[in-house]
Amino acid sequence: MARRPTAQERQISALLQQFQPQVRKAFIDAMRTAATAVDRAALIRALEARDISLAMEILRLNQQALFPMGEAVRAAYLQGGASVAASLPVAIRGQFGFGGNPRAVDAVQRIVGQAIEGVTAESLEATRGYITQAVADGAPPRRMALEITGRSGRSGAPRTGGIMGLNSNQTEAVIRARAELLSGDFAAYKRREGRVGGRNRSLDRLITRAQKEGRALTVAEVDTMVEAYKSRLLNLRGEMIARTETLNALRAGQHDGFATLIDSGAVTADRLTVTWQATADARTRDAHAALGGTTVRFGELFQSPAGGLLAHPGDTSHGAGPADLVACRCSARYTILPRARQ
Numbered sequence: 001m002a003r004r005p006t007a008q009e010r011q012i013s014a015l016l017q018q019f020q021p022q023v024r025k026a027f028i029d030a031m032r033t034a035a036t037a038v039d040r041a042a043l044i045r046a047l048e049a050r051d052i053s054l055a056m057e058i059l060r061l062n063q064q065a066l067f068p069m070g071e072a073v074r075a076a077y078l079q080g081g082a083s084v085a086a087s088l089p090v091a092i093r094g095q096f097g098f099g100g101n102p103r104a105v106d107a108v109q110r111i112v113g114q115a116i117e118g119v120t121a122e123s124l125e126a127t128r129g130y131i132t133q134a135v136a137d138g139a140p141p142r143r144m145a146l147e148i149t150g151r152s153g154r155s156g157a158p159r160t161g162g163i164m165g166l167n168s169n170q171t172e173a174v175i176r177a178r179a180e181l182l183s184g185d186f187a188a189y190k191r192r193e194g195r196v197g198g199r200n201r202s203l204d205r206l207i208t209r210a211q212k213e214g215r216a217l218t219v220a221e222v223d224t225m226v227e228a229y230k231s232r233l234l235n236l237r238g239e240m241i242a243r244t245e246t247l248n249a250l251r252a253g254q255h256d257g258f259a260t261l262i263d264s265g266a267v268t269a270d271r272l273t274v275t276w277q278a279t280a281d282a283r284t285r286d287a288h289a290a291l292g293g294t295t296v297r298f299g300e301l302f303q304s305p306a307g308g309l310l311a312h313p314g315d316t317s318h319g320a321g322p323a324d325l326v327a328c329r330c331s332a333r334y335t336i337l338p339r340a341r342q
Contacts, residue, residue, distance in 0.1 A: 003280050009331045011083045012250050016243070019076040019250070024242035026069035027119065028234060031165030032158040033065045035149045043148070047141035052131055059127055059148065059164070061120050069119075070112040073249045077108045080253025084261065089336065095266040098257050107256050114316060115245045123164060126171040130163060133175070147174075150227065161227030170233045177229055181222045186211075200228040244327065248314040251332065255312045258298060258334050267336055272298035274312060275333040287323070288313070288330050298334075 005013065039058060046054040081098035088096055098104060127148060134144045150162030163171050177199070180189040186207050189199065206221045217225075255274075262269050278284050278292030287306035296302060301309045301318060308320030313330035 003277075006277070006333050008083075008087055008254070008333055009277060011086060012080065012247075012254065012331060015076065015079050015083060015250050016247055019072060019079070020242045020246045022072040023069060023076070023246045024238040026066075026072045027165070027241050028238045030061075030065040030069055031123075031234060032150075032160060034061050035160075035162045035164045036152070036158040037062060037065070038149050038159075038164075040145050040149060043145045044141045047131070047135070047144050050135055052128070052135065055131055056124065056128055059124070061123060063116065063120075066116045066119065070116055073112050073115050073245050074108050076246050076249040077111055077253040078104070080250035081257035081260070083250075083254060084257030084334075087334065088261070092261075092266040095264050096257075096261055097264075098253075098260050101260055101263070103256055103260060103263065104253075107252060110317070111249055111252055115249075119165075119241060122167045126166050126168040127163060129168055130171050130175065150230070161230050163230060165234050166230070166237055170237060174226060174230055174233065178222060178226045181207075181217055181225060182219075184216055198232070200225065200232055203228055240327075247329070248316070248325075251312055251314045254334070255315070255332065262298065269298050271337045271339070273335045273337065274298055274300075274302075275335065276302055276313065277331045277333050279329045279331075284329070285323075288328065291330075 043055060043058050046052075046058060078099050081104060084098065085093055085096050130148065131144065134147070146162075148162050148164060150159040150164070152159050163174060166174070177189060180186070189207075190204070203225045206217060206225060210217050210221070258272060261267050262272065273295050274297075275293065275295040276288070276291040278288050280292075285306070287304050290305050291302055294302060299311075301311055303309060304320070304324045306321075306323040308324035309318040310320050310324060311318065312332040314325065314328055316325065
């Protein structure tokens with residue numbers, strides 16, 4: 001039988017539902033703003049000169065575009081810390097405060113910085129990979145620029161349907177989808193359902209019409225299908241980033257909230273324990289399932305079978321790698337032990 005969520009888990013889950021959509025929207029808006037801000041004429045000139053370094057400089061994400069996403073992550077961290085108050089005994093609840101102390105200030109800068117750095121690095125890596133391959137294949141510079149930045153809609157609307165913001169796997173999937181459609185390998189394209197985001201099935205009518213008319217898809221039809229696929233992938237990327245960064249911020253804030261409680265003197269570290277709560281389903285990685293139920297004193301670290309050292313699930317401050325961090329949905333339960341009798 002599935003384990004019932006603790007009150008602390010329910011709090012974090014409710015906050016996740018509140019902040020995840022904000023982070024997702026901020027990410028997608030940032031990518032579209034960044035794509036719209038690209039000087040496409042300058043990008044085309046750089047691609048014509050086969051100057052990949054200059055092209056990447058033109059495509060470098062403006063950090064200001066990501067500012068709203070950073071603020072949403074910051075708010076999640078602060079609310080994760082503030083949530084600690086609800087789990088405290090009434091006798092010490094009044095001694096708890098969170099948000100303005102040096103620990104929180106330093107931590108939130110680190111967490112926001114990591115989130116933005118990760119998004120920026122992955123996007124640039126994927127774009128560089130696309131440009132390198134497209135230049136080697138002799139793709140027309142203008143088409144490359146459109147593939148990267150997408151197209152503008154009505155006057156003043158941001159560009160959509162580009163690869164900016166996608167990761168390397170998604171970008172490779174876009175390249176394969178375009179090749180399948182142009183070559184008429186519709187069977188391979190339709191097998192994309194459930195793979196790397198799945199295709200937009202509503203546009204299969206374009207394939208059906210071309211087959212009935214005994215012709216290949218036009219370039220415009222392929223563009224329509226691929227741009228819809230890219231937009232779908234960007235939405236999925238936004239959901240993935242939003243869940244990961246929001247949950248990491250909430251868990252870090254919660255942990256630092258209890259550290260602040262210790263700093264205040266209301267509780268001593270030897271009276272506070274941390275228990276790893278593994279998500280009880282088939283998607284949980286074996287290493288974290290093995291950690292489930294493990295309890296340490298606050299300040300001690302969990303040793304993951306995957307190799308990482310973590311103060312809590314999702315902790316990035318002690319060098320844990322992707323094997324312990326990517327898509328981790330585990331949580332922690334913090335318990336204040338009774339005072340020892342004299």
